[in-house]
Amino acid sequence: MSANINTYNKVDPPDGYSAPGIFATTFDKVVGLARKNSIWPLPFATSCCGIEFMATMGAHYDLGRFGAERLSFSPRQADLLMVMGTIAKKMAPVIQQVYIQMAEPRWVLAVGACASSGGIFDTYSVLQGIDRVVPVDVYVPGCPPRPEQIINGFMKIQELVGNESLRRRYSGEYMELLSSYGILK
Amino acid sequence: MENSFIIDKLYKAFGQDILRMDTTSDILSFTVASPVIHEVIQFLKEDENMNFIFLTDLCGVHYPDRGLPLGVVYHLHNLRENKRLRIKTFITVNHPKVATVTDLFSSANWMERETYDFYGIIFEGHPNLKRILNVEYMDFFPMRKEYPLEDPTREDKDDKYFGR
Numbered sequence: 001m002s003a004n005i006n007t008y009n010k011v012d013p014p015d016g017y018s019a020p021g022i023f024a025t026t027f028d029k030v031v032g033l034a035r036k037n038s039i040w041p042l043p044f045a046t047s048c049c050g051i052e053f054m055a056t057m058g059a060h061y062d063l064g065r066f067g068a069e070r071l072s073f074s075p076r077q078a079d080l081l082m083v084m085g086t087i088a089k090k091m092a093p094v095i096q097q098v099y100i101q102m103a104e105p106r107w108v109l110a111v112g113a114c115a116s117s118g119g120i121f122d123t124y125s126v127l128q129g130i131d132r133v134v135p136v137d138v139y140v141p142g143c144p145p146r147p148e149q150i151i152n153g154f155m156k157i158q159e160l161v162g163n164e165s166l167r168r169r170y171s172g173e174y175m176e177l178l179s180s181y182g183i184l185k
Numbered sequence: 186m187e188n189s190f191i192i193d194k195l196y197k198a199f200g201q202d203i204l205r206m207d208t209t210s211d212i213l214s215f216t217v218a219s220p221v222i223h224e225v226i227q228f229l230k231e232d233e234n235m236n237f238i239f240l241t242d243l244c245g246v247h248y249p250d251r252g253l254p255l256g257v258v259y260h261l262h263n264l265r266e267n268k269r270l271r272i273k274t275f276i277t278v279n280h281p282k283v284a285t286v287t288d289l290f291s292s293a294n295w296m297e298r299e300t301y302d303f304y305g306i307i308f309e310g311h312p313n314l315k316r317i318l319n320v321e322y323m324d325f326f327p328m329r330k331e332y333p334l335e336d337p338t339r340e341d342k343d344d345k346y347f348g349r
Binding site: 089090118122123124125126128132 | 335338
């Protein structure tokens with residue numbers, strides 16, 4: 001037990017200057033570091049990708065190792081919307097409403113072929129990818145993806161979160177992106 | 186309850202409005218003229234010898250090559266005798282109207298809405314005939330054969346990879 005005390009995983013500090021007793025870095029790196037290791041995901045699971053996500057949250061794969069132990073079932077406190085499964089066109093306004101209810105900064109992960117592109121359900125009743133109603137940050141391919149792939153997608157989100165400029169959400173491009181989806185700030 | 190009994194009773198009551206009868210398939214089936222469909226089903230439900238008091242299913246069907254392409258199919262069940270019956274009626278695309286049976290079977294309410302939703306068949310007298318499964322803004326009837334099954338808003342599919 002005591003032999004392992006120093007071998008637990010910990011987050012590396014960001015680039016910066018250190019001297020005895022001080023560490024200097026930029027503010028957005030510190031904020032990014034804090035955010036990316038404490039993401040609260042909102043699972044929006046509608047089908048088999050949701051089952052894979054349950055395995056991802058389980059003890060074997062354990063998304064908690066990435067600081068995402070705490071799922072937020074309220075969009076108000078969620079940082080990351082994880083859409084896992086087929087989204088029918090009738091569900092599309094619900095996805096958009098959930099996204100609107102999330103506070104900035106917010107990210108979206110489309111898990112699996114259906115959420116990314118409609119998948120095999122190229123039919124009149126199925127939304128051909130959730131990026132038709134909300135902006136998506138990372139797409140995870142697979143039908144359904146294995147938990148490793150979901151974790152990989154989540155780590156890509158962490159990369160985005162960690163490196164995001166603090167001004168991004170106020171930029172004209174971002175406003176334009178939101179308004180192109182009919183979402184007003 | 187023998188098939189011949191039902192056939193006799195129905196022909197006696199409706200005669201030439203019964204366009205077709207099929208005893209060879211799994212369930213005894215009748216095709217009746219669309220103006221009398223409500224009377225036929227009411228007779229089958231309320232006649233004391235018939236007692237088809239359960240509407241198992243109600244659905245639409247589309248045969249685009251036929252003279253009367255749109256159809257409504259009713260499955261009735263006599264629970265006492267455990268006897269099933271299939272009633273069909275066919276109508277034109279330009280005038281796709283059939284009388285509702287919601288006054289006879291409350292369960293027909295949603296099934297008629299579904300049939301309207303997918304085939305555009307109008308059930309006259311239905312209390313709330315609007316789409317039930319598809320999005321409200323859908324402007325076509327997806328189960329009719331003239332509409333493609335694929336999502337019409339997809340731009341990324343190249344026909345040559347699908348043999349067209």
